[in-house]
Amino acid sequence: MNTASDAMAKVQADTIEAVKASQDNMISAVRAWSEAMSSFTPAVPVPGADEAAKLFGNPTEMMDASFEFAAQVLELNKKFAHDLLAAATPAAE
Amino acid sequence: MKTTTDVLSQIREQTLEYVRAGHEAAVEATRSFYQSLGQLAPDLGPLKASLPSGIPGAGDARDYVEAQFAFARKVLEMEREFSRKLMDVATPKRPARKPAQVTKAAVVAPTASAPAASDSAKDDAGSPKPVAKRATKKATAAKAAPAKKVAARRAAPAKKAAPKAAAATDAAVEAGAAASEAVPGVEAPVAPAKKAAAKRAPRKRATASQTLQAAAAPRARRTRKATSAAAAVVEATTPAQEAPAEAAAPAAPAAESAAPADA
Numbered sequence: 001m002n003t004a005s006d007a008m009a010k011v012q013a014d015t016i017e018a019v020k021a022s023q024d025n026m027i028s029a030v031r032a033w034s035e036a037m038s039s040f041t042p043a044v045p046v047p048g049a050d051e052a053a054k055l056f057g058n059p060t061e062m063m064d065a066s067f068e069f070a071a072q073v074l075e076l077n078k079k080f081a082h083d084l085l086a087a088a089t090p091a092a093e
Numbered sequence: 094m095k096t097t098t099d100v101l102s103q104i105r106e107q108t109l110e111y112v113r114a115g116h117e118a119a120v121e122a123t124r125s126f127y128q129s130l131g132q133l134a135p136d137l138g139p140l141k142a143s144l145p146s147g148i149p150g151a152g153d154a155r156d157y158v159e160a161q162f163a164f165a166r167k168v169l170e171m172e173r174e175f176s177r178k179l180m181d182v183a184t185p186k187r188p189a190r191k192p193a194q195v196t197k198a199a200v201v202a203p204t205a206s207a208p209a210a211s212d213s214a215k216d217d218a219g220s221p222k223p224v225a226k227r228a229t230k231k232a233t234a235a236k237a238a239p240a241k242k243v244a245a246r247r248a249a250p251a252k253k254a255a256p257k258a259a260a261a262t263d264a265a266v267e268a269g270a271a272a273s274e275a276v277p278g279v280e281a282p283v284a285p286a287k288k289a290a291a292k293r294a295p296r297k298r299a300t301a302s303q304t305l306q307a308a309a310a311p312r313a314r315r316t317r318k319a320t321s322a323a324a325a326v327v328e329a330t331t332p333a334q335e336a337p338a339e340a341a342a343p344a345a346p347a348a349e350s351a352a353p354a355d356a
Contacts (some may be wrong), residue, residue: 005160012164019168025176031182057098059180064100067173069105073112074169078162080116085154086125 029058 001099002124003293005157008157008160012160016164016167016171019171023171023178027100027175027178030179036185055097057096060177062098063173063176063180064103065102067169067176069109070169071166072105072109074162074165076109076112078158080120081158081162083116083120085125085158087120090129
């Protein structure tokens with residue numbers, strides 16, 4: 001039986017598949033571009049790269065920290081939603 | 094000392110605290126509102142039945158919220174993985190330098206008595222000492238080669254001319270001597286020939302060694318030249334030989350004229 005929950009789950013799964021396919025295509029394009037350009041251009045040192053690395057740290061670490069923060073915010077919102085539902089339930093009952 | 098990463102981490106922690114505090118305040122306000130509403134109107138009567146109990150067919154509201162946040166969590170994880178892959182792919186992959194060659198060359202380079210087969214390894218290593226030596230050798234050879242060529246080019250005519258001049262001088266002397274022996278009155282022309290040879294000789298003046306070389310030249314050549322020079326001198330001096338004959342000729346008629354007288 002197709003309920004609203006099932007329809008919503010299907011929509012979510014399709015969305016995730018679409019996002020995943022889009023990301024894969026994007027990664028393939030960037031990989032091809034990077035390989036093509038690296039064969040044409042010499043290894044030019046980026047000015048100030050060392051200072052930036054000392055100042056901000058490893059880019060991968062920075063990205064992980066940002067996504068960790070986003071995940072924590074998401075968890076807080078989830079908790080908030082549950083708490084709000086719990087607070088509003090007595091009136092609904 | 095606080096770095097930028099520490100500052101950013103602190104900012105995130107404070108942001109999370111503010112968000113958490115705001116959520117707690119909102120939840121408390123909602124709870125207070127509904128408690129107050131329940132106290133003011135404990136029984137809503139027919140109005141209560143008309144209030145929606147939830148989304149039809151959506152099940153429990155908690156499950157719905159859970160599913161939506163699970164989806165959001167999944168999307169966030171996908172974004173995170175996508176960013177990692179993108180960062181890995183966007184970093185240009187360049188061929189790393191070959192440390193093996195450098196190590197091998199560093200080991201080979203200090204040995205000065207290495208065989209010739211290890212020269213390529215030395216070249217790869219770029220060790221300064223052998224390369225500098227070779228470069229100096231090459232440069233010296235390159236500089237010396239044209240100088241040698243020029244010197245040889247300059248010396249070649251002198252080498253060729255010196256024996257010729259010496260031979261010519263000798264030939265002239267010999268020719269003069271021969272001519273003087275053959276014709277006693279021809280000593281005079283020999284002197285100019287000597288002078289001419291002496292004049293020509295300083296132009297192509299030969300060194301002592303070159304003269305010795307010329308002296309050591311094959312005797313036949315010198316003899317041939319001397320013969321030809323002597324022939325030339327003889328030809329040049331032929332009128333001088335005839336002159337005395339002519340000078341002696343008038344004496345003959347005189348004798349002839351004297352003869353009839355005697356007769």
